[in-house]
Amino acid sequence: MATADLNKKPIVADPLAGVNFAQLEHSLRRPRTLMDFLLNALITLMTLSALIPLFSVVWMLALRGGRRLSVAVFTQLPPSALEAGGGFGNAIVGTLLMVGIAVLFTVPIGIMTAIYLAQNHHGKLAGVVRFAAKVLTGFPSILAGVFAYGAIVLATGGYSALAGAIALSILMLPTIVLTSEDAIRMVPSRMKEASIGLGATSTQTVWMVLLPTAIPGILTGVMLAVARAAGETAPLLFTALFSNYWLWVHGHAQLMRPTASLAVLIYNFAGMPFDNQVELAWAAALVLVLLVLAANLIGRSLSSQQNVQ
Amino acid sequence: MATNPVSPIDDDDQPAVANVVVDCQIRELYYGTFKAVRDTTIPVQKNSITAFIGPSGCGKSTVLRCINRMNDLVRGFRFEGQIRFRGRDIYEPAIDPVAVRRFIGMVFQQPNPFATSIFNNVAFGLRLNGYKGNKADKVEQALRGAALWEEVKDKLHKSGLSLSGGQQQRLCIARAIATEPEVLLMDEPCSALDPIATRKIEELMLELRKKYTIAIVTHNLQQAQRVADYTGFLYVDTTEGGRTGYLVEFGESKQLFNSPQHKHTQDYIRGEFS
Numbered sequence: 001m002a003t004a005d006l007n008k009k010p011i012v013a014d015p016l017a018g019v020n021f022a023q024l025e026h027s028l029r030r031p032r033t034l035m036d037f038l039l040n041a042l043i044t045l046m047t048l049s050a051l052i053p054l055f056s057v058v059w060m061l062a063l064r065g066g067r068r069l070s071v072a073v074f075t076q077l078p079p080s081a082l083e084a085g086g087g088f089g090n091a092i093v094g095t096l097l098m099v100g101i102a103v104l105f106t107v108p109i110g111i112m113t114a115i116y117l118a119q120n121h122h123g124k125l126a127g128v129v130r131f132a133a134k135v136l137t138g139f140p141s142i143l144a145g146v147f148a149y150g151a152i153v154l155a156t157g158g159y160s161a162l163a164g165a166i167a168l169s170i171l172m173l174p175t176i177v178l179t180s181e182d183a184i185r186m187v188p189s190r191m192k193e194a195s196i197g198l199g200a201t202s203t204q205t206v207w208m209v210l211l212p213t214a215i216p217g218i219l220t221g222v223m224l225a226v227a228r229a230a231g232e233t234a235p236l237l238f239t240a241l242f243s244n245y246w247l248w249v250h251g252h253a254q255l256m257r258p259t260a261s262l263a264v265l266i267y268n269f270a271g272m273p274f275d276n277q278v279e280l281a282w283a284a285a286l287v288l289v290l291l292v293l294a295a296n297l298i299g300r301s302l303s304s305q306q307n308v309q
Numbered sequence: 310m311a312t313n314p315v316s317p318i319d320d321d322d323q324p325a326v327a328n329v330v331v332d333c334q335i336r337e338l339y340y341g342t343f344k345a346v347r348d349t350t351i352p353v354q355k356n357s358i359t360a361f362i363g364p365s366g367c368g369k370s371t372v373l374r375c376i377n378r379m380n381d382l383v384r385g386f387r388f389e390g391q392i393r394f395r396g397r398d399i400y401e402p403a404i405d406p407v408a409v410r411r412f413i414g415m416v417f418q419q420p421n422p423f424a425t426s427i428f429n430n431v432a433f434g435l436r437l438n439g440y441k442g443n444k445a446d447k448v449e450q451a452l453r454g455a456a457l458w459e460e461v462k463d464k465l466h467k468s469g470l471s472l473s474g475g476q477q478q479r480l481c482i483a484r485a486i487a488t489e490p491e492v493l494l495m496d497e498p499c500s501a502l503d504p505i506a507t508r509k510i511e512e513l514m515l516e517l518r519k520k521y522t523i524a525i526v527t528h529n530l531q532q533a534q535r536v537a538d539y540t541g542f543l544y545v546d547t548t549e550g551g552r553t554g555y556l557v558e559f560g561e562s563k564q565l566f567n568s569p570q571h572k573h574t575q576d577y578i579r580g581e582f583s
Contacts, residue, residue: 190419190421194422195433197414198411198437199407199408199437199438200407208437
């Protein structure tokens with residue numbers, strides 16, 4: 001009986017016969033293989049589609065903005081209606097200045113907050129702060145502008161770069177706090193243990209071990225925040241407004257006067273019926289994207305020197 | 310018989326004048342409501358190597374970590390008993406755990422160098438204490454003491470993480486001895502290393518014993534036989550429903566391994582269970 005059954009079985013069941021290599025080869029006829037192939041193809045297709053908007057924007061900017069890019073753009077002031085030529089040097093300076101001041105405010109406060117959150121991770125106050133930071137990451141930027149308007153512009157009696165910087169700080173701080181806390185908590189706990197084991201106080205552990213090791217992550221968070229802040233228009237409309245003049249007058253920077261910025265310049269010029277202004281808006285958009293790119297690259301090169309292997 | 314209290318132990322295995330540096334007396338130790346260890350008294354002799362052996366979960370690492378107050382980091386930790394360092398209970402309220410850890414250093418199971426240069430790793434302890442002298446000399450001294458100097462002297466600026474596992478562990482040892490603590494605690498220092506690196510560290514331990522007092526947790530019985538002067542065997546008590554570790558037997562290694570008194574010790578050493 002058993003012998004008869006054996007004879008009816010396919011060759012593969014008999015270990016002494018040769019293996020059927022046709023069954024080992026690739027074949028799209030098998031449903032599983034076909035499904036695998038189709039889904040992988042779909043994933044690749046979707047990824048390429050996601051890249052299309054990014055590259056088409058960059059391409060458009062390079063094409064339309066690159067045409068107008070020249071030294072004049074960096075050294076000249078915005079032209080008025082029907083005027084030819086001109087540039088937006090003051091807008092570049094304004095953006096750099098306001099983002100720079102915002103960084104000076106938010107980075108120390110943000111990192112200190114992150115240290116507190118990392119050390120008191122399960123505490124009540126920490127929970128409240130973390131929740132507030134998460135909610136604030138989605139804070140409408142125009143509201144940050146309105147808040148800074150009420151708090152600074154009305155109080156000081158005028159539009160200013162400082163008010164603009166403060167509005168940008170409100171938008172940057174939550175991101176810096178949250179990413180820095182993550183960066184600090186991602187330092188392997190065995191390094192923290194080693195530090196404690198050597199007789200370090202918790203403060204020494206934070207400053208001598210955790211922060212230096214977390215710098216790459218912290219820098220990434222700061223760059224993300226800077227990239228967002230540099231492109232914000234709405235908050236600056238109520239706080240820094242705009243200016244057609246240079247910031248440096250009589251030898252010092254005028255922080256308490258209306259200040260030009262790239263974002264507001266693009267907003268103003270893009271809608272004008274004059275070709276000159278529209279071309280400048282494109283160029284400004286390209287410069288803004290290049291600035292953000294440069295910030296990212298600098299941040300990454302600084303942090304790559306400290307990679308945890 | 311040596312009369313100099315600091316004399317090293319010679320190969321005739323006559324211990325130096327009984328000089329207990331750390332007297333570990335644990336009556337009951339809890340993590341929250343979980344009773345982890347009970348009734349464990351281990352005297353750690355100066356300039357000797359004391360090993361804690363036993364099956365997994367018997368509290369060896371817990372007891373070791375009590376000695377330099379590392380268990381303070383665990384929430385819910387409390388214990389009844391005393392850990393006397395040079396006669397003074399280090400769990401008294403007046404005692405600062407940070408200060409204790411500068412006298413009692415620790416090397417961990419997983420090598421854990423900092424993400425900075427080899428030099429900065431070893432000099433870390435010196436910087437903690439605000440050492441103003443020549444750090445380079447101290448670093449070289451520590452690296453020589455850890456048998457690592459020859460291998461890294463030309464690349465002190467390279468990251469500590471670029472070394473191999475055995476080298477990283479020796480770097481951690483160098484880091485621990487740079488500040489010249491009195492006692493060195495080692496929590497399974499070789500279990501993440503290959504046999505050759507393990508051998509190197511065991512030889513290192515025998516050298517370090519001359520200057521430091523060493524307590525080591527190991528689950529490698531042969532290692533304990535090779536390096537330890539005294540051995541304590543801990544076992545798990547499951548009679549009350551939980552898993553509570555306790556000290557079964559303690560004594561000179563030769564005696565414990567050749568003629569263990571308790572049945573559990575005999576079973577463990579013969580390999581009946583691990």
